[in-house]
Amino acid sequence: MIEVKDVTKKYANITAVNDINFSVKDGEIVGFLGPNGAGKTTTMNMITGFIEPTEGQIIVNGYDISKKSKKAKKQIGYMPEGVPLYTEFTVKEFVNYMAELKLLKGEQKKNDVKKVIEETGLTSVENKLIRNLSRGYKQRVGLAGALVGNPAVIILDEPTVGLDPKQITEIRSLIKELGKNHTVILSSHILSEVSQICERVIIINKGKIVAVDTPENLEKKTKEKNTLIVTVEDPKGNMETLKEKVRQIEEVKLLKDNQDNTKQYSITSNEKVDLRKILFEVLPKEEITIFELKKNEVTLEDAFLKLIDLDKSQEQTNEENKTNKENKKEKKEIKEENKKEKREAKEKDKKEKQQKKEQKKRLKEESKKEKGGKK
Amino acid sequence: MFAVYKKELKSYFLSPIGYIAIGVFLFIFSLIFLLTTFNYGIYDMGNLYYSTAAYGLLIIIPIISMRAFAEERKSGTEQLLLTSPRSITEVVLGKFFAATTLIIIILAFSLIYYAILCFFKAPNLVTTLIAMLGFLLVAMAAISAGMFISSLTENQIIAAVLTFVLLFIPGLTGMFSALDLMNSYQKFPSGIISLTEVISLLAYMLMFILFTIIIMQRRKSIK
Known part of the structure; x- marks a missing residue:
């Protein structure tokens, strides 16, 4: 122990x-x-x-x-x-x-x-x-x-x-x-x-x-919403209007446009609703053919990133609270706006940097693997 | 302590260091033998040890002591040592006595010259042994100083150079004569054991061993 x-x-x-x-x-x-x-x-x-x-x-x-x-x-x-x-x-x-x-x-x-x-x-x-x-x-x-x-x-x-x-x-x-x-x-x-x-x-x-x-x-814990990944053939472009037809859907997002006329979408709904059945009924009526339908599982990876993000945002709100107390009410709004803008810009930068780093890492790893394979 | 001692002694002879130290000692000892006994017939073993201590130890000690802690720190094996259920005192003493043993081995080689002189007229054995004892004490004191410096850095070269400076400068300037080990190796060569010399060498030794232990302990909370 x-x-x-x-x-x-x-x-x-x-x-x-x-x-x-x-x-x-x-x-x-x-x-x-x-x-x-x-x-x-x-x-x-x-x-x-x-x-x-x-x-x-x-x-x-x-x-x-x-x-x-x-x-x-x-x-x-x-x-x-x-x-x-x-x-x-x-x-x-x-x-x-x-x-x-x-x-x-x-x-x-x-x-x-x-x-x-x-x-x-x-x-x-x-x-x-x-x-x-x-x-x-x-x-x-x-x-x-x-x-x-x-x-x-x-x-x-x-x-x-x-x-x-x-x-x-x-x-x-x-x-x-x-x-x-x-x-x-x-x-x-x-x-x-x-x-x-x-x-x-x-x-x-x-x-x-x-x-x-x-x-x-x-x-x-970190799972909030149900997300389904569907790959469909949609010649008439009805997927875009799907959200209006089915109430339970919160978001429809295009993920990938495959070469073979199929497209991959992510469809998000509230946690309690199981969209799978509904989609099977609705999509054929819209002349959409389903090629693939799967649940998007939250991985530990997502959980990890989310928890770290939460940690960051908590820190930020703490900082905001501190600055709020120090500043007078009149100046407050202007400053906050400025800071938010700056922060957003910083965050964007950070994210971009992180993404680049990750990409590099992946490339490196892949090349390593290839090398390993050659050996 | 014995585990560390055994490993350290083994390491000296698994790496070239042990052989280099023996080689350097024999080279300098032979050189002085050639210059004094051989050329001028000066029949004095004590003088041989004195001169070797004055010049040879400046090179031998840094070679032996530089790796003591610097190498372990650099390669990270320090972590294995300090997370084992062995106290820092045990580790420091183990390393110290391993280096001391190497010096004893080196000194054993110097008996070759005693044997050579025996062909002509055997020098006084007791006087020779006392000169050797003194040499050993001086070397031990120098090792403790070298070990202390090695515990300060993770770069062996820096450790070696600083040890050389610490051993060399006091004798050169006379300003730090208290730190000059050769001051305490004046009577040994003529076969006299002086209590002052023994105590001052032991004190020097003890001081630097304690410093090393303190540094290693302190690093725990600074690191």
Whole structure:
């Protein structure tokens, strides 16, 4: 059991982690989710006792990490970000050293090292220098180092970064397996990963916890409206007037104009209404042929983005409130308008930048994948 | 402490550092042997150790101590070390004694020259051993200073250069003569164990080991 109470970490000018509270039960797999620089690694470093929180308390299995650090650290196996390893050692030597650092001795040490090397599938390379191993194997060596000594709590910082798809699935299933006997905390910015492995998700943004819940609940929570995606052939252009004919429809939006005369629309209605039946009845009457009809599921990705957006907008309203109090009523309106305009412009800029970044990322990833495929 | 000690000692010989240190020591020791004993027949083991300490340690110590913490910090393995259930004192002492052991190994090589001299007329063994003991203490003190500097940075080159400066400047200017280790290696070479010298070397050592521990502790909350 891990309890994080009112923990804050401040640096000279930045508050990296701001007053976070959560607890992790025994045997739970919990995922830390957040954009880059959200404070995931800082939080993990504080739980493992690598850095000390400016304020607050962290208790691991009943031991305070800063007061009874030796006992608390004994409960934890940590694989830090970037998987640091002593590359001049062989796999076996490294795992052996990690076991010694964790106060294991004699027969128990031998058995544990052997067991962990087998568990992580490193037996075939156990006498190779770590320096000469591929990225995927290095990751496993790091994992083996964290697992040795059978610690009750395992903390993994971005365990699947830089692995190929096959290795990712392997590591994931290994983590799931670990979750049966250990408490696992892992961080990731890959959402599908977290929703697959974790029982509970903690979303962090800008050093604050935005949400703590199961992946399913998060998806439900952020779902407001029913959206259907339909692909239709519509020679007479009746889709545009559909909204006027069916009352329950709130919005009809053209998504894609396919080359083969079909078009893809998203149709939104209130949450309680199921449009599928109605559409099947109405569309043929309008001489529209349905090619495809599917529900648009809210993914964890949407939930995540939405929660972070909410966080931003809350901050903004707070700021507005502050400025309102300070300003006199007459000046207020003008200033607000100006500020809103500026903000909107800024937001637009930000969004555009983000979109560009994402596009670049995608392109990079795709090219990487292609390269990987060629190899 | 023993786990860290064992690993560090092993690391010295898995990387070229251990061999380079031994090589540099033997080179300088041989050079001085050539210049004094060989050329002029000066029959004084103490002088050999004194001169090697004065010039050789300036090079050997930075090589040995630069990696102590800087390398671990740079590669991130510091995280593995500091999140393990080992105290910082254990880690610092483990590293310190590993480096000390390397110096002892290096000193063992210098006995070759004692053996060579034995062919002609055996030098006084006790005097030689005392000179070696003094050399060891000076080297240990220098290592503690180097280790302290290594704990301040993550760049090994910077650590090495600063260590060199810290060892070299005090002897040069006389302004910081309290920090000049060679001041405490005046009587050892002639086979005399002076309490003043021993205590001042031990104090120097202790001070920098404590500094290192304090720096490592403090970094926890600054980092």
